[in-house]
Amino acid sequence: MVDFTLESKAVLDGFNHDWNGTRLRELTEMAAVAVSVPKDGAAALNKKLKTAYGANAPAAGESFVGKGDARVMSFAEDQFMILFNHTAHSGVPAIEKKLGDTGYYVEQTNNWVFLELSGPLARAALERLCPINTHPDKFPVDRAERTNMEHMGAVLCRTGEDTFLIMSASSTAGSFLHALETSVEYVS
Structure with missing residues (x-):
């Protein structure tokens, strides 16, 4: 072998x-996780997002830098991406830890x-x-x-x-x- x-x-x-x-x-040490808002779940997700990053989900075409220098950016209604410094292969566990089960998460880093x-x-x-x-x-x-x-x-x-x-x-x-x-x- x-x-x-x-x-x-x-x-x-x-x-x-x-x-x-x-x-x-x-x-080189950037993670990206796409987040989708569940039907009727915007309030719960925004509550967690505000606690974790300091603001609600941005409007389409907007972004903000939140706590921990994470950038939250949106391109469509009820969808946004979180970019943050992270060396691990997957950023999803880090986002799940902060936002719980309030959204749907898709790894985008690679x-x-x-x-x-x-x-x-x-x-x-x-x-x-x-x-x-x-x-x-x-x-x-x-x-x-x-x-x-x-x-x-x-x-x-x-x-x-x-x-x-x-x-x-x-x-x-x-x-x-x-x-x-x-x-x-x-x-x-």
Whole structure:
């Protein structure tokens, strides 16, 4: 019998590059859990969510950073996603511990690659790839939208003045990273 050990590895090997103050990096210790609200269960779930994270479920297209630096973001009515720093393979047990049986939970961690684009050229680079108007008047901090970038599905969330969380399918992570790198290089 062969003796071997499996080791976890970041989707993009922890990519981290800086172009004169504009930085693109992979967030490697992020968990993502999708939460669906049961029929007639919004009040009970919101009560637990407020205790655990400090607020009710956000409206579609909105997000907030709650207790423990968890980001709660929504793209549709009665559905939201919780992103939080977590090294284990599955984030569901951590969410179940906080929210109990008030919602339906689906592990999303390994389905996504999580990237952060920050710096003075972040918006210019995104404008080349993304149909969303990222001007601060139209896309304020904590806005979160599903979109396409270079024909690939993505989630874009503005997390700071010049900082964006970008999520895309882990299955196309290499192509997605290439598109982002090329766009940043073009505007720098």
